[in-house]
Amino acid sequence: MTREAESQVAQHYGIGGVLQAIDAGLTQMGVDPMHPTAEALKGVDEFHTAGFASTTALLDQVLIPKGAHVIDLGAGIGGTARFLAEHYEVTVTGIDLTAEYVEAGHILTSRLGLADRVQLVHGSALEAPMPEESADLVTMFHVGMNISDKAALMAEAARLLKPGGTFALFDVMQDRNPEPLAFPLPWSGVAETSFVQSPQVYEDAGSAAGLVKQTQRDRRDFTLQFFDKVFAAIAANGGPAPIGIHLLMGADAGQKLQNYVANVNARKIFPVEMIFTKPA
Numbered sequence: 388m389t390r391e392a393e394s395q396v397a398q399h400y401g402i403g404g405v406l407q408a409i410d411a412g413l414t415q416m417g418v419d420p421m422h423p424t425a426e427a428l429k430g431v432d433e434f435h436t437a438g439f440a441s442t443t444a445l446l447d448q449v450l451i452p453k454g455a456h457v458i459d460l461g462a463g464i465g466g467t468a469r470f471l472a473e474h475y476e477v478t479v480t481g482i483d484l485t486a487e488y489v490e491a492g493h494i495l496t497s498r499l500g501l502a503d504r505v506q507l508v509h510g511s512a513l514e515a516p517m518p519e520e521s522a523d524l525v526t527m528f529h530v531g532m533n534i535s536d537k538a539a540l541m542a543e544a545a546r547l548l549k550p551g552g553t554f555a556l557f558d559v560m561q562d563r564n565p566e567p568l569a570f571p572l573p574w575s576g577v578a579e580t581s582f583v584q585s586p587q588v589y590e591d592a593g594s595a596a597g598l599v600k601q602t603q604r605d606r607r608d609f610t611l612q613f614f615d616k617v618f619a620a621i622a623a624n625g626g627p628a629p630i631g632i633h634l635l636m637g638a639d640a641g642q643k644l645q646n647y648v649a650n651v652n653a654r655k656i657f658p659v660e661m662i663f664t665k666p667a
Contacts, residue, residue, distance in 0.1 A: 393511055395580050396533045397484045402637040405464070406491040412629035423498055425473065430630040432466025432495075434573075435529035435557060436658045437613040438632065441606065442467055442528065445557050445660050448602060451475045455523035458482070458547050460512040460540075461530030464635070465492030465505060471526070472504040480522075482508045482515050484533075488635075513539050520549045527556040529658075532574045535582040537592040544663075545596040551667035554598060557606070557660050559647075561585045564654040569646045573636055586659050598663035607657040614648045 409431055410420035418427045425432070429439050437444075451457070453476045459468045462481025465488075472479050483489050492507045510516055512530060525544045534540050544554045559574070561583050568581065575581035590600050620628075627633050633640035650656045 400485040401487045408634040415629040434463045458522040460527040531558040541592040541596040548665040554663040562654040604660040
């Protein structure tokens with residue numbers, strides 16, 4: 388993946404004013420932005436399908452020992468990293484391509500009192516500035532869609548993992564309908580920076596990197612049921628909640644989400660969980 392492509396991806400996400408929008412949403416909820424809770428931030432913290440629900444659905448399948456070190460690829464504003472640190476009592480290093488997300492994440496992590504356990508780094512998931520075999524667990528939520536070279540991605544995850552470690556991911560992947568996707572989407576405004584590929588591509592890339600696939604789960608129905616509830620709530624309330632992932636997507640957030648669901652309904656794409664291990 389070229390530097391130019393990475394720059395285009397970062398520009399897509401770096402919409403400007405993210406922290407200010409979160410602070411305004413918290414204020415609207417009656418929460419002091421300087422002293423938020425993880426619960427208050429839950430709606431925006433996890434920038435992937437179904438947010439917290441899908442985070443726990445994936446991580447509940449993984450044994451995460453207390454004191455482990457986790458690397459979260461594509462950490463966004465750090466929500467998953469903070470959840471891991473607090474819930475599992477681990478240390479987490481998150482890396483993300485979008486400087487604005489990392490800067491906002493630093494501030495939110497400090498406000499939540501987790502700066503001693505969560506470090507967020509600005510950089511590429513393909514060239515993580517961490518030593519090899521430094522992670523017991525590598526996680527990735529909705530990141531591969533922006534990375535064309537799945538072989539390089541899997542190789543980097545394998546490099547970071549200790550022998551016996553686990554790579555758990557949740558990505559949007561190519562379904563059986565080969566027709567072009569409708570854009571814009573949450574991860575890309577145009578086809579040129581969207582690299583949705585099939586689960587088989589991930590599996591083959593993982594195998595080439597020396598990883599062994601343990602589980603795979605189709606989350607299509609889960610996704611459609613989740614968004615049925617989301618759209619119903621938006622309609623009932625006359626708009627989105629003060630805190631939600633729409634704050635990370637700009638003015639066309641609604642269109643991005645509608646297109647995403649339409650593409651899933653048309654079986655062009657579907658979210659998939661995959662868990663790999665690195666042989667001991």
